[in-house]
Amino acid sequence: MEDQPPEMNIITKNSPSTGTCFNKDFPTMLDGFYTQFKDTFFFSYIIQFILIALMYSRIGSGQYWKILFFGSLSGLIGSMLENITLAYICQDNQRENYNQVFTFFISELFWIFTEYSIPYLNLIKMKAISKGGLAKSISYLIYLLFIPFALMRFSIGYNRMIKGYLNDKSIEVYHGIAFGVMAVADILCSIFIIYFIKKYNQRVTLNPSGFMHYIQHSSYTILITIDIVGVILSLLYIYVNLINSNGAFLTSKSVIPFHSFKSVFHLILAIDACLFKYGANLSSSTHGSSDYNITSKGPGPSSNHDLNIKNNNYYSIDVPIPPNIYQMNQLNNKNSNNGIMLNEKYSNSKSRFKIP
Incomplete structure (x- = not known):
């Protein structure tokens, strides 16, 4: 049995502020679904x-690409559920129907996965650089932050x-808190990705790996951009709903540009992964490549640092060997006390490395 229409001072799906059915009044559900494509x-x-599906089918491999693919698929399903629901409840013959809408809750399950896959993708990058105790602690913290994020989304x-x-x-304040938790997770990953890269570069100063080179010149920008957008979006949602929604510049609609940008984070990361692979393959075709391990030793036993690129699974790329690797290997044979050991295995064909 349908609920009775609420009093005029109560917000409903037909109120302008709810962004649900105001000025829609679809003649049929199918017309409503078609119209929603302009959203x-x-x-x-x-x-x-x-x-992303096209890129994944042609060049994607490894855990990173799987998360990108299923994260974008989850976002598509959540968006489909939400907009099919709007197409139904915003029909002319449903205008005075104020029943509960269960599909809004179901779609939230998919939003949870697609939203939090972004911090998890950054976590995969961090794990590719360091697998020590500190990296594990950060991983546990990212998993722990999922709990308040999921609670806000529920x-x-x-x-x-x-x-x-x-x-x-x-509801928008809940959004602000959820996006804030995500921003904290993203920032933590970004800080420690940068930290581990700098730590690696201090130990291997001669020729950082191709992976580190591309992380520094490409992913830095992406990481920082995602962090900034997440922080701004969280603060704006809270500010315009709890403090002032009628400012001259920060109005109640000021969150829309940042939320729109956030909705394509998976696509941005996928393009970054493609550029990473293209740049690495281009460099490989110029300089050649082979399997190699780089071990850098400091003055103490705890300062050993090993980078075995071929065990990672980020992108499938050809990593170029720096021209002076062979020269350094000869130097290592002559002087065993120089603190740097480079072990390499030459082959006639290029080797492929998995970098997560």
Whole structure:
């Protein structure tokens, strides 16, 4: 049995502030679904999945690409569920129907996976650089931060289900907290990725690996951009809903550009991975490549540092061997006390490395 229409002072799905059914009134559900394609968020998840699926089928491999693919697929399913629901509840003949909307809660399960896959992708990058005790501690912390993030997203889904619309101030504050938790997770990964790279470069000063080179020149920008957008989005959601929503510059709609940008994070990371692979393959075709391990030893037994690139699974690339690797190996044979050991295995064909 349908609920009775609420009083005029109560927010409903037809209220402008909820961003649900105001000015829609679809004649049929199918017309409503077609119309929703003009929504930026909906279409971005569709085109993002198509492009990532294409890249994954042609060049993707390893855990990193699997997370990218399934993260984008989860976003597509969540977006589909949400917009099919809107197409149904915003029909003319459903205008006065104020029942609970269970599919809003179900779609939240997919939003949880697609959203938190971004910190997990950064965690994969960090694990590729260091597998020590500190890296494990950061990993556990990222997993722990998933709990408050999931609780906030479940709160969003529950409120949407009970209220029958997408947004109000409390729901947007939950968004702000959830995005804040994500931002903390992203920033932690970024800080320690940079830390481990600098630590590696201090130990292997002659020729950092191709992986480190591309991380420094490509992923730094992506990491920092994602961190900044996440922090701004979180602060804006909280500010415009709890402090001031009628500012001259920071209005209640100021979150939309950053939220739109955030919706294509998976596509940005996929393109970055493709550029990484292209650059590494281009460099390999110029300089050649082979399997090698680099071991750098400091003054104490605890300062040993090993980098075995071929055991990683980030991108499948050809990593070039620096021209003076062979010269350094000869030097190592002549002087065993120089503290640097380079072991290499030459072959007639290029070897392929998995970097996560």
